[in-house]
Amino acid sequence: MALLVKLTAFEGPLDLLLHLIDKNKIDIYDIPIVEITDQYLEYVRALDIEDMDLASEFMVMAATLLDIKCRMLLPKEEDEELEEGDPREELVRRLIEYKKYKYMSLILRDKMDETGICLTKDPSLPAEVLNYRAPVNTEELFQGVTLEKLLETYKEIVRRQESKIDPIRSRFSKIEKEPVSVGEQMRTLELTAIKKRKLSFREFLEKDSDKVTVVVSFLAVLELIHYSKIRITQDEIFGEIMIESLEDEDAVIDESIFGEAGNTFEEGESAKDEY
Numbered sequence: 001m002a003l004l005v006k007l008t009a010f011e012g013p014l015d016l017l018l019h020l021i022d023k024n025k026i027d028i029y030d031i032p033i034v035e036i037t038d039q040y041l042e043y044v045r046a047l048d049i050e051d052m053d054l055a056s057e058f059m060v061m062a063a064t065l066l067d068i069k070c071r072m073l074l075p076k077e078e079d080e081e082l083e084e085g086d087p088r089e090e091l092v093r094r095l096i097e098y099k100k101y102k103y104m105s106l107i108l109r110d111k112m113d114e115t116g117i118c119l120t121k122d123p124s125l126p127a128e129v130l131n132y133r134a135p136v137n138t139e140e141l142f143q144g145v146t147l148e149k150l151l152e153t154y155k156e157i158v159r160r161q162e163s164k165i166d167p168i169r170s171r172f173s174k175i176e177k178e179p180v181s182v183g184e185q186m187r188t189l190e191l192t193a194i195k196k197r198k199l200s201f202r203e204f205l206e207k208d209s210d211k212v213t214v215v216v217s218f219l220a221v222l223e224l225i226h227y228s229k230i231r232i233t234q235d236e237i238f239g240e241i242m243i244e245s246l247e248d249e250d251a252v253i254d255e256s257i258f259g260e261a262g263n264t265f266e267e268g269e270s271a272k273d274e275y
Contacts, residue, residue: 012054012057013040013061014061014095014098015102016044016061017040017061017095018095018098020039020040020043021036021095024036024039028095029092031088031091033065033068033072033087033088034073037062037069040065041062044058044062067087068087071087072087180213180216182216182219182220182223183258184258185213185217185220186220186223186258187255187258189217189221189224189230190229190230190245190247190253192204193229193230193244193247194245194248194249194253196245197244197245197249198242198244199242199243200240200241200242200243201217201221201232201240201241202241204243205217221243227254228246229245229246229247230244230246231246232244
């Protein structure tokens with residue numbers, strides 16, 4: 001249940017106190033507590049408050065005013081008065097804080113009302129106006145510029161660019177490798193096997209031992225085994241893989257199988273290694 005319920009003219013006990021202060025043209029820092037308390041109690045008796053929570057707030061404020069009134073009317077020693085201070089101080093602080101919030105709420109309400117009457121539209125300036133650029137006076141622009149100043153500016157730009165260069169990574173380069181063909185590796189391996197009759201897989205890869213070539217060469221071996229062109233043996237686990245040709249030395253190579261085996265083995269879009 002909301003505590004701020006709109007009454008006849010007041011939204012709470014602090015609002016009623018501010019109304020009494022403004023009505024009587026009283027200085028908020030010097031409130032005549034007896035007069036204000038009496039007027040506040042008269043208003044509270046006249047108000048018809050059905051909300052018990054809100055009514056309790058008005059009654060608490062009434063009790064606070066009566067307490068301050070009693071403390072101000074009772075005689076005190078000078079030392080006690082200096083030690084306790086002004087009993088109205090806390091009430092004044094609350095009233096000032098409430099007045100600030102109320103003032104800010106009125107400003108925000110006015111801002112909200114103003115936004116309701118604002119309209120927006122798309123820009124409708126002609127293209128000639130949008131594209132217009134003020135003419136540049138080159139003589140004024142280069143006034144005081146000399147060759148020495150231009151040279152210093154150029155050197156400064158070069159120094160800044162050089163400071164951004166990594167002395168190690170800047171020397172890195174990119175090595176691009178030609179795509180490796182499974183069919184070409186099959187043809188090379190078959191010709192080598194026919195010529196040597198028997199060789200090791202390691203021997204075949206003596207010149208090209210990079211990762212891509214090894215993979216493609218292994219695929220070429222499997223394809224030639226599939227077409228019964230070679231036979232492989234391995235005497236022991238992890239031992240040398242020996243490749244032996246199953247064709248005669250004067251056999252005619254069947255070129256068609258190289259195209260059927262597949263074209264280019266690609267690693268990504270092309271076989272490239274960056275260093």
